[in-house]
Amino acid sequence: MPDSKSDLVLDTSVWINLLATGCWQEITAALQCACIAPEHVIDEIKRDPATGKPYARAGDPLYGKVRIEALTEAELDHFIELVSARSGDRLGDGEAASIAIAASRSHMLVIDERKARRIISERWPTMRLMRSSELLTLPAVTSALGPERAAECFQRAIQIARMHV
Amino acid sequence: MISPDQINAEQLGDRLRIARSSAGLTQEAAAAGLTMARTTLVAIERGQRRVRPEELVGLAKLYGTTVGRLAASDAVHVDLSAKFRRIEGKPQSPSVAEAIQLLNRLASGTTELEQALGVERRFDYPPPLRISNQGHLQQAEDAAVALRQRLGIGLGPITDLFTVLELDLGVRVFMRPLKDGSISGLYAFDAAIGACILVNSNHRRRRRKQTLAHEAGHFVSDRSHTDILDDEPVPLTIEERFARRFGPALLMPAPGLRERYEQATSATGVLDIRGLILLAHQFDVTTEAMTRRLEELGLLASGAWASIRDRGFSSDLERQVIGDPEPQTAPPLLPVRVAVMASRALQDGILSEGQLCDMLVLDRVQLRRELAPFDHPEGLLGA
Numbered sequence: 160m161p162d163s164k165s166d167l168v169l170d171t172s173v174w175i176n177l178l179a180t181g182c183w184q185e186i187t188a189a190l191q192c193a194c195i196a197p198e199h200v201i202d203e204i205k206r207d208p209a210t211g212k213p214y215a216r217a218g219d220p221l222y223g224k225v226r227i228e229a230l231t232e233a234e235l236d237h238f239i240e241l242v243s244a245r246s247g248d249r250l251g252d253g254e255a256a257s258i259a260i261a262a263s264r265s266h267m268l269v270i271d272e273r274k275a276r277r278i279i280s281e282r283w284p285t286m287r288l289m290r291s292s293e294l295l296t297l298p299a300v301t302s303a304l305g306p307e308r309a310a311e312c313f314q315r316a317i318q319i320a321r322m323h324v
Numbered sequence: 325m326i327s328p329d330q331i332n333a334e335q336l337g338d339r340l341r342i343a344r345s346s347a348g349l350t351q352e353a354a355a356a357g358l359t360m361a362r363t364t365l366v367a368i369e370r371g372q373r374r375v376r377p378e379e380l381v382g383l384a385k386l387y388g389t390t391v392g393r394l395a396a397s398d399a400v401h402v403d404l405s406a407k408f409r410r411i412e413g414k415p416q417s418p419s420v421a422e423a424i425q426l427l428n429r430l431a432s433g434t435t436e437l438e439q440a441l442g443v444e445r446r447f448d449y450p451p452p453l454r455i456s457n458q459g460h461l462q463q464a465e466d467a468a469v470a471l472r473q474r475l476g477i478g479l480g481p482i483t484d485l486f487t488v489l490e491l492d493l494g495v496r497v498f499m500r501p502l503k504d505g506s507i508s509g510l511y512a513f514d515a516a517i518g519a520c521i522l523v524n525s526n527h528r529r530r531r532r533k534q535t536l537a538h539e540a541g542h543f544v545s546d547r548s549h550t551d552i553l554d555d556e557p558v559p560l561t562i563e564e565r566f567a568r569r570f571g572p573a574l575l576m577p578a579p580g581l582r583e584r585y586e587q588a589t590s591a592t593g594v595l596d597i598r599g600l601i602l603l604a605h606q607f608d609v610t611t612e613a614m615t616r617r618l619e620e621l622g623l624l625a626s627g628a629w630a631s632i633r634d635r636g637f638s639s640d641l642e643r644q645v646i647g648d649p650e651p652q653t654a655p656p657l658l659p660v661r662v663a664v665m666a667s668r669a670l671q672d673g674i675l676s677e678g679q680l681c682d683m684l685v686l687d688r689v690q691l692r693r694e695l696a697p698f699d700h701p702e703g704l705l706g707a
Contacts, residue, residue, distance in 0.1 A: 171677075202385075208689045239331075243331055246675070246679075251390070251679045251682055254677075255392075273676075274675065
C-alpha cells in the first residue's frame with residue numbers, strides 16, 4: 160500500500176488497464192494519494208480501451224482529474240539516457256518519463272512492463288514498485304468499490320485491456 | 325547508458341533533418357514552432373550545435389515522432405521521402421507525405437524489431453527486369469507467369485497475395501487505414517530495409533489485393549523505382565504501363581483465365597453478366613477488374629466494362645449471384661510474421677510495450693489488441 164505522504168507515478172501500461180475498468184476515478188480516489196501521469200504518458204493514451212475509439216486529444220479522460228507533470232531538467236537527463244540507450248536497454252518515452260520522475264522524486268512507481276521492471280531493478284534497486292493487478296486488489300480499493308465491483312473491474316482490466324497477471 | 329552529451333551530434337542532426345522533412349515542415353516553420361532562431365535549427369541539423377534535452381523533446385513532439393526514435397544510436401533510419409521526391413519530381417500533398425512517412429516508419433521499425441530478436445530477414449527476390457520499350461506488355465504477362473512459377477502457385481486464383489509476398493518473397497507488406505481514400509498504395513525499395521509496400525486498408529479486400537498486385541509489378545520490374553498508386557493522373561512511364569499490365573496478369577494469368585473462360589462459355593458461346601460475376605469470383609477479383617482483363621485479352625469487346633457500368637451494374641447484383649464477396653472486416657494492422665515477433669519480444673522482455681508501439685506505429689490499445697491472439701505462445705500445442 161502506498162503511504163499517504165508519497166505520490167504514485169502511473170505508467171501508460173497501468174493507465175490503459177485502469178481506463179478499461181470503467182471506474183478508474185473511484186480507484187485512484189481510494190488510494191488517498193496523488194496519482195501522477197507524466198506528460199509523455201499522456202501523449203501515449205490515444206484510444207479508449209473499451210470502445211477502441213480514438214480520444215479527441217491524447218490522454219483526454221485524465222485532464223483536470225490527475226496530476227500531469229513535466230520532467231524537470233535533471234529528470235530530462237535520465238529520460239534521454241533511457242530512450243537513447245542501445246536497444247536492449249532502451250525504453251519507450253512514457254516508460255522512461257515515468258521512471259525518471261519516480262526515481263528523482265522518490266515516488267512509488269506503478270508499472271507492469273517487464274523490460275522496464277528489469278531495467279529498474281538493475282539501476283534503481285531501491286525504487287518501490289507495484290503492478291496494476293496489485294493496485295486493483297489493494298484493501299483500500301476493494302473496500303471502496305465493494306468486493307463484487309472490485310472483481311468486476313479486475314476482470315474488465317484483463318478482458319478489455321489484456322492486463323498481465 | 326548514454327548521457328545526453330554523448331549522443332552523436334551529426335547523426336542526431338541528420339535524423340532531425342529527415343524527421344522535419346518527413347513531417348513536411350520547413351526549417352522556418354519548425355524553428356517558429358519551438359520559438360527558436362532558424363539559424364539555431366540549421367546549426368543543430370548540421371551537427372554544429374548540440375541540441376538541448378528540452379529542445380529534443382519539443383522537436384520530437386513537433387515532428388510527430390518519439391525522442392527515442394531520434395536519439396537511439398542503433399535505431400534504423402531510412403529516408404524514403406527523398407526517394408519519392410526524386411522520382412515523382414513534384415510537390416507531395418500532405419496526405420501523400422503522411423503515407424510515405426508511415427511506410428518509412430513501418431519498414432524501419434520492423435527492421436529494428438528483427439535486429440532486436442536477431443532474426444535474419446530472408447529475401448528471395450526475383451532478379452530485376454530490364455523493361456523494353458517495345459513489347460513491355462508481353463513482358464509483363466510473362467513476368468507474372470514466371471513469378472507464379474517461382475512461387476509454385478500454378479495458374480489458378482491466389483487466395484492470399486499478402487502472405488505470399490510477405491513470407492515467400494520477403495517483401496515487407498503493410499496494411500493501414502489512410503485518411504485520403506484516393507491513395508491505394510505505395511511501393512519503395514531501400515538497400516537497408518528491402519522492398520516495402522503499404523496498402524490502404526480502408527479500401528475493400530479485392531481492391532487491396534489489386535493494389536498489391538500493381539505494386540508487385542513495380543517490385544519485379546525495377547528495384548530503384550518508387551510508386552504511389554492514387555487517383556491523381558500520372559505520366560504513363562514505361563514502369564507504370566508495365567505495372568498496370570502486370571497486376572491483372574498476376575491475379576488473372578492469361579493461360580488460366582482463357583481456360584476458365586472457355587469452360588464458362590462452352591454451352592452458350594457467350595458470357596452473360598452472371599457468368600462474368602462468377603468468373604471474377606473464381607479469381608477473387610472485382611467484376612470490373614475481370615471485365616477489363618477480358619477486354620485486354622481480346623475475349624470481350626473493348627469498352628465492355630463501360631457498357632456494363634452504363635447499364636446500371638451494381639454490387640447488389642454481385643450479392644444476388646455470389647453473396648457478399650467482401651464482408652466489412654478490417655484487416656489486421658500487423659502482418660502475422662511481425663505480430664509473432666513482436667509478441668515474442670514483449671514476452672521475453674527484449675522490447676518494451678512503448679518501444680514496440682513506436683516501432684510498429686501503433687498506440688497501446690491497438691498493440692494489445694493485435695497481440696492478443698499470440699499471448700500464449702504454447703497455444704494449443706502445449707509448451
